[in-house]
Amino acid sequence: MRVLLVSANREQIPDPIFPLGLAYVAAAVRNAGHRVEVADLCFGHHPLRDLREQVAVFQPDIIGLSLRNVDNAAYPLTVDYLSQHREVVDNLHRVSQAPVVLGGSGFSILPDAYMEALSGDWGIPGEGERVFVELLDALQNDLDPSAISGLIAASHRVSNHSNQPVVPRRRPLWAQDLRPARDLFDYTRYVRRGGMGNMQTKRGCVFKCSYCTYPLLEGNRFRAREAGDVVDELQELQHEYGPHPVFFVDSILNFPRGHIEAICEEILSRNLQVSWSCYATPVKLDRHQAGLMARAGCESIELGSDAIDDLQLKQLGKSFDAETVERANRYCMEAGMKVCQTLIFGAPGETESSVRATCRALRRMNPTAVVAMTGVRLYPGTPLTQSLIAQGHVKVKDIGLLPAFYIDPAVTDFLPGFLQQQARAAGNWVLPGLAPPLLPVSQKILRRLGVSGPLWRLLRKPWIHYFNRSKFRRPNTSWGVPNPKHKVFQHNVSISRKP
Numbered sequence: 174m175r176v177l178l179v180s181a182n183r184e185q186i187p188d189p190i191f192p193l194g195l196a197y198v199a200a201a202v203r204n205a206g207h208r209v210e211v212a213d214l215c216f217g218h219h220p221l222r223d224l225r226e227q228v229a230v231f232q233p234d235i236i237g238l239s240l241r242n243v244d245n246a247a248y249p250l251t252v253d254y255l256s257q258h259r260e261v262v263d264n265l266h267r268v269s270q271a272p273v274v275l276g277g278s279g280f281s282i283l284p285d286a287y288m289e290a291l292s293g294d295w296g297i298p299g300e301g302e303r304v305f306v307e308l309l310d311a312l313q314n315d316l317d318p319s320a321i322s323g324l325i326a327a328s329h330r331v332s333n334h335s336n337q338p339v340v341p342r343r344r345p346l347w348a349q350d351l352r353p354a355r356d357l358f359d360y361t362r363y364v365r366r367g368g369m370g371n372m373q374t375k376r377g378c379v380f381k382c383s384y385c386t387y388p389l390l391e392g393n394r395f396r397a398r399e400a401g402d403v404v405d406e407l408q409e410l411q412h413e414y415g416p417h418p419v420f421f422v423d424s425i426l427n428f429p430r431g432h433i434e435a436i437c438e439e440i441l442s443r444n445l446q447v448s449w450s451c452y453a454t455p456v457k458l459d460r461h462q463a464g465l466m467a468r469a470g471c472e473s474i475e476l477g478s479d480a481i482d483d484l485q486l487k488q489l490g491k492s493f494d495a496e497t498v499e500r501a502n503r504y505c506m507e508a509g510m511k512v513c514q515t516l517i518f519g520a521p522g523e524t525e526s527s528v529r530a531t532c533r534a535l536r537r538m539n540p541t542a543v544v545a546m547t548g549v550r551l552y553p554g555t556p557l558t559q560s561l562i563a564q565g566h567v568k569v570k571d572i573g574l575l576p577a578f579y580i581d582p583a584v585t586d587f588l589p590g591f592l593q594q595q596a597r598a599a600g601n602w603v604l605p606g607l608a609p610p611l612l613p614v615s616q617k618i619l620r621r622l623g624v625s626g627p628l629w630r631l632l633r634k635p636w637i638h639y640f641n642r643s644k645f646r647r648p649n650t651s652w653g654v655p656n657p658k659h660k661v662f663q664h665n666v667s668i669s670r671k672p
């Protein structure tokens with residue numbers, strides 16, 4: 174069959190991100206003997222016009238549409254991508270009768286809502302490699318695809334008022350004999366513009382942090398690749414596309430213990446010179462692990478601490494305490510890595526005292542950068558959302574495509590002004606919800622100057638530090654003028670602002 178795979182993501186903040194998930198699906202479809210083309214809407218001045226032209230020439234039998242982001246998860250500067258996604262579907266329908274199959278992480282968080290909003294013909298929540306190929310085989314052989322497990326049919330959105338979710342299918346050996354089909358995309362452009370490539374070494378997460386979607390998206394068990402296979406791919410990448418930094422997209426790369434250690438030993442034994450970055454947990458991050466990672470090329474690490482206050486960590490369902498965060502931060506910095514602390518302020522249970530405790534700890538720890546979200550984005554199915562619904566603070570119908578956030582009433586008035594003062598004093602903070610991000614044009618210039626890797630690493634450079642501080646010169650003491658197209662839950666009331 175003639176299969177067109179479209180990556181809808183045009184977001185350039187914090188960087189343009191190579192559509193790794195779609196590249197995996199493309200590889201599976203190609204391996205199954207189908208003819209594949211990809212349309213990547215990330216770059217170019219007229220992506221929709223180019224898309225229509227490509228469809229007219231290629232005449233696909235079926236179109237797979239990858240929806241990575243629902244929104245930017247930032248409050249109050251929320252960016253919502255639904256209208257962009259709708260535009261893509263409308264343009265596809267203008268020039269083609271081919272059925273549209275929806276997939277991707279954004280889609281998988283809210284599959285029924287997306288099926289409805291975008292009138293999808295089929296939808297595949299979770300991993301697409303196998304189910305998409307099964308769908309193609311069924312259509313090619315005139316079989317009824319509705320029996321395929323893990324597939325949502327258009328009729329489902331009519332019949333599914335029982336709200337029975339379709340269970341995603343997950344393979345233990347998801348990467349066996351499969352390499353992402355990067356050759357179908359302009360991978361080097363992502364490396365040039367985004368400053369790094371990307372790879373995945375395992376799927377799933379065993380932790381149960383209250384707000385997090387990752388276990389829902391990837392499953393609550395780790396499914397890891399062999400270290401040798403991971404390093405083979407890393408080596409192939411460097412060989413095919415030239416030396417470039419890589420971001421490992423795993424939910425947390427350094428857990429369970431032994432996984433990253435084996436990968437690092439393999440990198441070192443092959444004497445492979447490559448710099449990389451990752452997300453990590455402070456759990457079991459000791460001196461040995463930090464040192465080994467640094468020696469094997471880990472230049473920067475994003476520690477998903479979320480808070481540095483024991484009570485608040487407990488509220489968030491984290492599996493470590495504040496002391497563990499401080500220790501992990503120290504070990505990474507001593508090993509020579511750049512460290513970014515990622516935090517969430519305003520989750521249930523937050524108080525002025527817990528916010529102040531986290532900020533005091535940050536001053537002691539002095540990480541390279543801090544990225545802090547203000548308010549928690551509520552997603553369906555997370556422990557936090559379920560408990561807020563059970564307590565009557567939030568209604569099921571409010572958790573949908575329209576971004577919804579929770580901010581604890583105890584800190585609603587205090588948070589915006591206080592955090593902006595902290596950000597101004599520190600100079601190395603990013604508050605995606607409260608201050609506009611680096612402009613794409615500045616990002617382009619930095620990349621042209623040869624800056625690679627995550628840009629937060631620059632926040633210690635005096636001129637960037639100065640520029641970043643100036644964003645918080647006149648801190649708002651209120652939430653400012655929020656994006657009207659979202660909901661925020663404060664004081665146990667859902668405030669829905671109409672556009």
Ligand code: B12
Pocket residue numbers: 182183184185186187188189190191193194195197198236237238239240241242243244245246247274275276277278279281282297299300301302305369370371373386387390391420421422423424605
């Ligand atoms: C790593 C990561 C990042 C890194 C990326 C680094 C890099 N160079 O790659 C960084 C930190 C830069 C980042 C940034 C952002 N991210 Co992010 N990120 C992730 C993460 C952890 C992994 C993404 C990934 O690569 N997965 C691996 C690939 C193989 O999986 P996949 O893309 O899901 O693809 C599979 C399936 O979805 C499916 N599939 C995909 N496409 C298709 C198409 C079809 C037709 C089918 C059938 C199936 C299918 O099959 C694929 C293979 O199995 C996810 C969370 C998660 N666990 O998924 C969040 C996630 C994607 N990010 C998210 C967000 C919001 C963002 C930001 C907007 C945050 C911000 N405010 O800056 C930015 C946007 C950046 C951009 N330009 O788009 C959200 C998106 C959902 C939402 N809330 O909107 C997620 C899901 C996290 C969350 N909060 O739940 N991110």
Ligand code: SF4
Pocket residue numbers: 378379380381382385386387388424425454477
């Ligand atoms: S926040 Fe990190 S450790 Fe916690 S469940 Fe999500 S991915 Fe796992």
